[in-house]
Amino acid sequence: MTSPAKSTWAGVLRTPVGAGAAGLLAAVLLLAVLAPLLWSDQASAVDTGRILEGPSGEHWMGTDGLGRDIFFRVLVATGLSVGLALLATAVGVGAGLLLGTAPMLLGRRAGRLVTAVVNIAVAFPGLLLALFFAVVFGVGATGAVLAIGFALAPAFARLAQTLVAKVAGLDYVAAARIAGLGRLRLLVRHVLPNIAEPLVVNATIAAGAALLTFSGLSFLGLGVQAPLYDWGRLLGDGLSSLYVHPAAALAPGTAVVVAGLAFNLFGEAIAKGIGMRTTPVLLRPRVRSAPAARPAVTGEQEPVLAVDDLRVAFPGSTPVRGVSFALRRGEAVGIVGESGSGKTLTALALAQLIEEPGEVSADRLDFLGRPLLDLPARERRHLLGTSFAMVFQDPMTSFNPTQRIGRQLAEVSEQHDGLTRGQALDRAVDRLQAVRVPAAARRAKQFPHEFSGGMRQRAMIGMGMMGAPALIVADEPTTALDVTVQRQVLRLLDSVRTADDVALLLISHDITVVRQFCERVLVMYAGRIVEDLPAADLPARARHPYTRALLAAVPDMSTDRERPLAVIPGRPVDPADVPRGCAFAARCPLADEQCTSADPPLVPDEDGRRVACWHADAVTGLPLVAEEVRVGE
């Protein structure tokens, strides 16, 4: 079994930039080691007969003031240039790490002092520090190494400090601390390995910077002294005769650029490789046009939302596999499912928020009678902007933290209804009042962070009500809230629904909440609806084994405390690997051969309830709590 980090490094090498940078860096390092061994003699061979000659077949880059071959001198100088840069980086990283980890090792008071020192040091520009130290340590290679090293240290210390603080706050470090591990062992075993990646990346980039700075110091005469030579000194020598003999300056210049690029590109490539795991790029949705629409289902009343065979596909997996349902005006419907069941993706697909590379398709996706997937983008935006409201789980991330709440609400009306700024703001205050935000006029001027979680969620609902919504989709709106606040938000949603006849789609993992709040419940498993029934029929008349298992597995206020909870064996289905047949078969006590070979269709009964199970009729006979208790997953 490999550690998760290894695949990242391998992944970096597979990208063209990563492979190129790694190759270049390897070449530079190889040259740094071999060139001084192979060509030192050629580089120092004095030929007074051929002083300051231009490039020729014999001397590719010409000769210098003593007739020495510049090409070989540049090659040999790689050793000293790169070597000293790496040495300086090592000094910088070492000092930075010491300073950065000191707060954790020394405890609170001494740690604060170190932090303050680092904070002050970071404020000085690196080159200024380098020049200062160069004067302090004296002119020469040693002085320059120390100067550049110490100039790098503050930035590195700050980085290490931040990373250490982040990891030190995690639970596994707390657990190790409870177990009695000392500070040094905590640092070495748990903290350093987990911050190594970003540190290595920054050290690589810092090496590039050190190389450039070192060349600069040598060029100024503060670095390497004769008879030693590095690229900076060669550049300085060559520059004096730039107009007569440009190759003498260009060759070391090019070498500095190439080596600097090698370090920086490699660092950037790794950083990108590591970053890719955490920050996916959000793009506007691209919607594949739907297949020809089927004739509309006839009914006495046109539904607010009609969905038929909705699919959401990503490369390699199809997390939503054919979802069909309809919502009437003023109806409250809940979608219940575990993580990975596709319930959130269904909601995002309805709101046209599926990001690249996801694709949405449906036989029918009609909102207020208009096919969402076929509308021109402008019309679709207008329709959704005015009649569709979405409430997300985390209201902190759904508001812009730098804008006042009132402004953000007003923007909706300015965009879609063409109200003036003042009118829109008045409406925003009015809507905030409608969602029972106390002192709405004052609070409209506040920023999102000044709102509590429950209040933010109210403001989010208020934002949805800036238009005249016909449908509110609420994706886990109360999961981040406390039970009492959760009730306030649900009550508010319910009053909005009944007052304006708005249809409501509540998505939740919590079957208890959905039961308390909704008229109808859709149970999702592995990207499909497996059961659709009135909330009042729960728990007694649930027919799908998964629904029944879910009800039995969650304790409520009447659960028998003396008996173990029923357990659903196995794990939820991985959307990338949905088995043949019924997706629940592997965890189902009733599964037989038919279940593993064919996926049961979602069949309606005479009361309009739907269930997708080959054995739906056998299920109601089963006890709600499984007799046999299985430990293990």
Add this chain to the structure above:
Amino acid sequence: MSELTFEGVSVRFGGRRHGLTAVDGVDLTVPGGSVVGLVGESGSGKSTLARAAVGLAPLHAGRILLDGEPVRRGRRSRPALQMVFQDPYSSLDPRMTIGDSIAEATPRRGPARRAEVTRLLDLVGLGADRARAYPGQLSGGQCQRVALARALAGDPRVLIADEITSALDVSIQGAVLNLVREVQRELRLSLLFISHDLAVVRYVSDFIAVMYLGRIVEYGPAEAVLTDPSHPYTRELLAAVSEPVSTGEADPALRAVADVEPADPHAPPPGCRFHPRCPVGPAVLDGRDLCRESEPVPQGHRHLAACHFAAGR
């Protein structure tokens, strides 16, 4: 069997002026071999109380006693209190195999250590072959089992479980709850079980403590607290899990109280901390100004409730 006692425990964060008293003078006892469920909303200080018990948060005042002795902590002494955390993924070092994580917490050395890891993995229902897996290769429920095994590795006398099921899928949650109960009964551990979910707490606990803004407002045997809640906050918590959501109260005063924002822990209200939100408090009923002025102390004949009008409502 060991008894864990909190005596007037306070935990403060930050400076004198902008500080926050997360836990304010809490007295709480976890009787030996029994389970005390601690409920409350986020910001009520329940997790801070737990962290204080294991030494992760500094005590501002009060004492934490184990069988009457102050809890001793040090590099050499065996940790008598262990804790299981909420997030199964962040509570395990992603760079260490789970076997190493568990081994680190056992006091044993040498070959006995391997055997101990196997025994513990077996105890929490995972195969010994899993010892070489990394946390990233396990499901959330399995990680939580590993975290439990690691906590048990130190042979603790008291276990603290802080929201251990709230990050898990519902179908997995039941298995972890069963396991915790089984282990607790088998090893006769004292357990402080923290959760915001009253139904989960009811299922696991022998005693229930309800916390609000840094104070314990009600404490007693589980059955007594649930069937005869004395504090209005407890009654509200119970209503939230058992009654259907309705559009709201007809009485505007009651409705206003029901919509009040939770109090800011940085500036707790004077008097009874629950009074701005209390449906039987001064905002709704006349003549209850006492709640604004003086803070009630826990009292009661069957179980403790910190409310001036606990008996009369």
